[in-house]
Amino acid sequence: MSMENVTTVLSGDEAGGLAEAEASGGWLWLRSFADNRLALAGLVVVVVLTLFSFLGPLFYHTDQIHTRIGMETLPPGTGRPLGTDDVGYDQLGRLMVGGQTTLEVAFGAAAVAVLVGVAWGAVAGYLGGFVDALMMRIVDALLAIPALLLLLYLSAVFQPNVLLLIVVVGLTAWLVPARLVRAEALTLRSREYVLAAKTMGVRTPTLIGRHIVTNSIGTILVNATFQVADAILVVAALSFLGLGISPPATNWGAMLSNGLNFTYSGYWWLTYPPGIAIVLTVVAFNLIGDGLRDAFGLDTRRR
Amino acid sequence: MKRAGEVGGGPAASGPVYDGPVLRVTGLDVDIRLRRSVVHAVRGVSLEVAQGETVGIVGESGCGKSTLGLALAGLLPVNTEVRGSIRLGDRELAGVGERDLRRVRGTEVGIVFQDPMTSLNPTLRIGVQVGEALRVQEGATKAAARAAAAEMLDLVGLPRPNEQLDRFPHELSGGMRQRVVIAAALVCRPRLLIADEPTTALDVTTQAQIMELFDRLRQTLGMATLLITHDMGVVAGHADRVFVMYAGREAETGRTAEIFDAPRHRYTAALLDSVLRLQTERKSELATIPGRPPDLTVAGAGCPFVPRCPAATAECSAQFPPVSGSGSHHWLCHHPAVQDEDSRVTEAPR
Amino acid sequence: MTRFLVRRCVQALVVLLLVTIIVFGLSRLLPGGPARAILGVHATPSNIAAFNRENGLDGPLPAQYWHWLTGVVTGNFGFSYVLNQPVSSLLAQRLPKTAFLAGISVVLAVLIAVPVGLYQAVRRGRADDYAVTTVTFVLYSTPAFWVALLLIDVLSVRLHVFAAEAPQGSFSAIFSDPGAMVLPVATVTLVTIAAFSRYIRSSVLDQLAQDYVRMARSKGNTSQAILLRHVLRNALSPVVTLLGLSLPFILSGTLITEQVFNYPGVGLLAFNAATSQDYPVLLGTVLVVGIATVVGSLLADVGYALLDPRVQLGQEAGSGS
Numbered sequence: 001m002s003m004e005n006v007t008t009v010l011s012g013d014e015a016g017g018l019a020e021a022e023a024s025g026g027w028l029w030l031r032s033f034a035d036n037r038l039a040l041a042g043l044v045v046v047v048v049l050t051l052f053s054f055l056g057p058l059f060y061h062t063d064q065i066h067t068r069i070g071m072e073t074l075p076p077g078t079g080r081p082l083g084t085d086d087v088g089y090d091q092l093g094r095l096m097v098g099g100q101t102t103l104e105v106a107f108g109a110a111a112v113a114v115l116v117g118v119a120w121g122a123v124a125g126y127l128g129g130f131v132d133a134l135m136m137r138i139v140d141a142l143l144a145i146p147a148l149l150l151l152l153y154l155s156a157v158f159q160p161n162v163l164l165l166i167v168v169v170g171l172t173a174w175l176v177p178a179r180l181v182r183a184e185a186l187t188l189r190s191r192e193y194v195l196a197a198k199t200m201g202v203r204t205p206t207l208i209g210r211h212i213v214t215n216s217i218g219t220i221l222v223n224a225t226f227q228v229a230d231a232i233l234v235v236a237a238l239s240f241l242g243l244g245i246s247p248p249a250t251n252w253g254a255m256l257s258n259g260l261n262f263t264y265s266g267y268w269w270l271t272y273p274p275g276i277a278i279v280l281t282v283v284a285f286n287l288i289g290d291g292l293r294d295a296f297g298l299d300t301r302r303r
Numbered sequence: 304m305k306r307a308g309e310v311g312g313g314p315a316a317s318g319p320v321y322d323g324p325v326l327r328v329t330g331l332d333v334d335i336r337l338r339r340s341v342v343h344a345v346r347g348v349s350l351e352v353a354q355g356e357t358v359g360i361v362g363e364s365g366c367g368k369s370t371l372g373l374a375l376a377g378l379l380p381v382n383t384e385v386r387g388s389i390r391l392g393d394r395e396l397a398g399v400g401e402r403d404l405r406r407v408r409g410t411e412v413g414i415v416f417q418d419p420m421t422s423l424n425p426t427l428r429i430g431v432q433v434g435e436a437l438r439v440q441e442g443a444t445k446a447a448a449r450a451a452a453a454e455m456l457d458l459v460g461l462p463r464p465n466e467q468l469d470r471f472p473h474e475l476s477g478g479m480r481q482r483v484v485i486a487a488a489l490v491c492r493p494r495l496l497i498a499d500e501p502t503t504a505l506d507v508t509t510q511a512q513i514m515e516l517f518d519r520l521r522q523t524l525g526m527a528t529l530l531i532t533h534d535m536g537v538v539a540g541h542a543d544r545v546f547v548m549y550a551g552r553e554a555e556t557g558r559t560a561e562i563f564d565a566p567r568h569r570y571t572a573a574l575l576d577s578v579l580r581l582q583t584e585r586k587s588e589l590a591t592i593p594g595r596p597p598d599l600t601v602a603g604a605g606c607p608f609v610p611r612c613p614a615a616t617a618e619c620s621a622q623f624p625p626v627s628g629s630g631s632h633h634w635l636c637h638h639p640a641v642q643d644e645d646s647r648v649t650e651a652p653r
Numbered sequence: 654m655t656r657f658l659v660r661r662c663v664q665a666l667v668v669l670l671l672v673t674i675i676v677f678g679l680s681r682l683l684p685g686g687p688a689r690a691i692l693g694v695h696a697t698p699s700n701i702a703a704f705n706r707e708n709g710l711d712g713p714l715p716a717q718y719w720h721w722l723t724g725v726v727t728g729n730f731g732f733s734y735v736l737n738q739p740v741s742s743l744l745a746q747r748l749p750k751t752a753f754l755a756g757i758s759v760v761l762a763v764l765i766a767v768p769v770g771l772y773q774a775v776r777r778g779r780a781d782d783y784a785v786t787t788v789t790f791v792l793y794s795t796p797a798f799w800v801a802l803l804l805i806d807v808l809s810v811r812l813h814v815f816a817a818e819a820p821q822g823s824f825s826a827i828f829s830d831p832g833a834m835v836l837p838v839a840t841v842t843l844v845t846i847a848a849f850s851r852y853i854r855s856s857v858l859d860q861l862a863q864d865y866v867r868m869a870r871s872k873g874n875t876s877q878a879i880l881l882r883h884v885l886r887n888a889l890s891p892v893v894t895l896l897g898l899s900l901p902f903i904l905s906g907t908l909i910t911e912q913v914f915n916y917p918g919v920g921l922l923a924f925n926a927a928t929s930q931d932y933p934v935l936l937g938t939v940l941v942v943g944i945a946t947v948v949g950s951l952l953a954d955v956g957y958a959l960l961d962p963r964v965q966l967g968q969e970a971g972s973g974s
Binding site for chain 3: 406410413418421425426435436440473487
């Protein structure tokens with residue numbers, strides 16, 4: 001095992017001058033990100049799948065509301081690139097519709113998680129002291145309960161629809177961004193420009209919004225992408241457990257679990273298309289998140 | 304092969320006694336391969352260090368002095384290419400394989416890095432870290448290494464050395480930690496010590512103490528020292544000779560007095576000009592060197608200091624200056640500076 | 654170290670208290686009030702009133718909470734009308750099995766992931782590093798239930814090597830039929846490894862970039878010596894903390910696994926309770942798992958304290974010079 005290859009390349013200091021980075025400040029991360037081929041690939045995959053799901057149906061019309069008896073589980077053939085599922089829906093069309101829901105819920109839940117988490121964490125970190133301690137203990141307590149278990153309970157109590165699903169999934173996911181932003185806030189609040197703004201009389205909410213949050217934007221963005229990835233997997237797990245949305249609405253996770261009932265019948269087009277779609281999308285978002293993290297130069301241990 | 308207990312350095316145990324310079328570098332080039340470019344960190348450097356001598360290598364950040372230090376200690380990463388010769392005593396180090404380099408590290412060459420806070424492993428005790436080189440290189444027993452470590456800690460001036468052996472790095476102050484690092488680097492009594500910015504991370508009082516320590520150790524242990532720094536003051540007080548680097552190349556070399564009293568290379572002159580002295584008039588402006596350090600990915604043909612030099616001509620851009628000077632003082636400048644009686648630089652006669 | 658531990662214990666107690674408040678709050682979310690939700694649609698007003706009286710639900714909210722909390726502390730987690738048993742006995746039966754499944758899987762996961770992470774960090778940028786990273790990446794992005802079912806499909810159905818259902822019955826049944834435990838354990842282990850290996854790899858890489866590694870190299874240490882003697886210890890402490898934080902995630906994975914393999918643990922219990930609307934059981938499970946996680950986290954912090962001398966000695970700054 002040779003280790004010379006891991007001893008760090010000499011830092012930019014010794015490389016002299018500004019050889020690699022001409023732009024300075026603000027948009028440097030974009031350039032770093034663009035250099036990362038894997039991250040770009042992830043971005044492309046996400047864009048393609050989003051277009052597929054939302055624009056696809058405009059070109060490929062199928063009926064996703066009425067089931068068709070006598071047309072069940074037909075293998076791929078002319079007129080049906082991916083065959084039909086167990087109640088007669090066209091599978092390719094279903095993949096598009098399922099994609100819409102999957103992506104909507106994932107983005108929505110991530111948005112909820114980030115909004116709530118950032119607000120909570122920024123306030124806690126900035127105020128510090130007892131308020132911070134209490135707010136973070138609440139986070140700890142919520143973190144102690146596995147999200148799936150909590151979701152199990154909430155889904156049993158409330159009949160889920162898309163909006164409710166977004167809210168519920170988001171509300172179990174805001175804890176991590178809260179912790180991350182709180183850590184940033186703790187560091188940032190003693191920076192001179194924050195203290196200066198404070199002495200000039202800038203009010204606290206503005207301080208938090210303008211200084212703390214904007215300077216944590218890197219961490220927030222990185223975490224947001226991972227939130228989307230996680231949300232897709234959580235919704236898939238929920239659908240598998242039967243607690244997702246009811247038909248005719250569907251999502252990739254539900255399609256996959258449904259298809260898995262037929263594994264031994266050999267209907268591969270019921271499982272692999274949605275399954276691969278899920279894995280591709282989650283991998284893509286993780287790659288984007290990693291790429292963003294590298295581009296912002298953040299600590300690799302924080303998600 | 305050294306036997307356990309017998310420390311390294313000094314003349315070889317058998318064969319003819321070698322009494323040339325401890326270190327002789329000839330035409331050293333170091334290239335660093337980055338993702339999209341190659342950085343020419345060191346170009347055509349030649350220098351010598353005699354036994355017991357301290358040579359200060361000075362230059363601004365990014366001039367290649369740290370790379371030079373790493374090259375001499377055999378610690379360059381894999382994405383580098385080294386050309387030229389590095390002779391340590393009678394042994395050639397450039398181009399040598401990792402296994403042989405490993406044997407040289409710690410036993411013949413010791414290196415002290417800039418930041419004592421991070422140079423020590425936070426989860427290992429001081430005694431272990433100081434005695435480590437002995438155990439690794441000479442197969443010393445735990446007890447022998449511990450005893451040697453205590454001896455070294457005493458030598459570097461730590462109070463109650465036996466107690467310190469079992470403490471952890473975070474229990475010590477910055478100055479104490481740097482002493483520990485120095486002790487660890489010298490425990491095998493190497494003949495060359497490379498100190499890369501050893502006092503930059505310390506406060507001024509501690510800086511002075513550490514430099515005093517270096518002087519004392521040099522007298523006691525007799526090793527040659529390469530003092531890499533950007534601080535002219537440190538060099539002025541503690542180096543026998545000075546090697547000025549700019550953009551990876553040699554600018555000027557000479558005895559400390561020669562360099563400080565009569566700098567010839569325009570860069571050296573500008574550097575010294577920018578250092579505040581007691582004689583500087585109170586209301587005068589701080590002298591600075593205009594411009595920025597050059598891009599080392601471009602291997603230009605002329606003198607790299609041209610964009611910032613007040614005396615640059617077309618000749619300077621076209622051709623890298625040859626070595627001029629005599630005796631111990633050389634410089635590489637087409638239009639070297641000349642001092643008037645007040646030691647202010649005037650234009651050199653063309 | 655004692656100061657650190659005492660502080661952590663106090664924190665843990667506060668968190669535990671908050672967990673109970675949260676669970677209590679959850680129980681109040683039930684539509685129509687807990688009584689109606691538990692007794693069902695056919696409950697008459699007098700049934701409800703009696704239920705409320707019995708369970709201390711007829712006072713002001715803080716009093717209700719206190720009544721419930723004292724019950725919990727004395728072991729009364731409610732009663733399941735669906736399964737006709739006290740929740741506590743259900744939990745007592747099922748918890749050891751889940752603990753066993755999760756415990757073995759975590760140990761296996763660490764034993765595999767740490768060497769792999771070390772190997773990856775050393776081979777950084779080479780083909781085998783990319784290969785391992787790709788595999789763990791894809792594994793991490795695959796829904797756990799699909800992993801479980803794929804394992805069943807390949808190893809159980811096609812190759813007939815392992816059983817597709819976990820051992821039922823008492824705890825000792827697990828040991829009489831270890832083969833049937835292989836797939837469930839494998840699933841949870843794989844899911845855990847997928848989550849960990851990225852962190853271990855980057856933790857080791859972070860350490861390798863530290864100055865003390867360069868210092869160690871300058872003394873002539875071989876790569877192996879540097880890894881084992883210097884880096885491992887430093888890279889492990891964040892992993893231990895990570896373990897503590899990942900317990901909820903691991904338990905979620907365990908829940909899915911229990912459902913797929915019909916493993917009679919706490920996860921399956923919760924799932925069945927959700928489908929049969931057996932709220933007392935669900936709430937009891939949430940509470941118990943929450944407590945277990947807080948305790949587990951605390952233990953992980955103790956482990957961290959043991960590994961990192963900076964914590965042990967209270968991180969005091971150096972005295973004198």
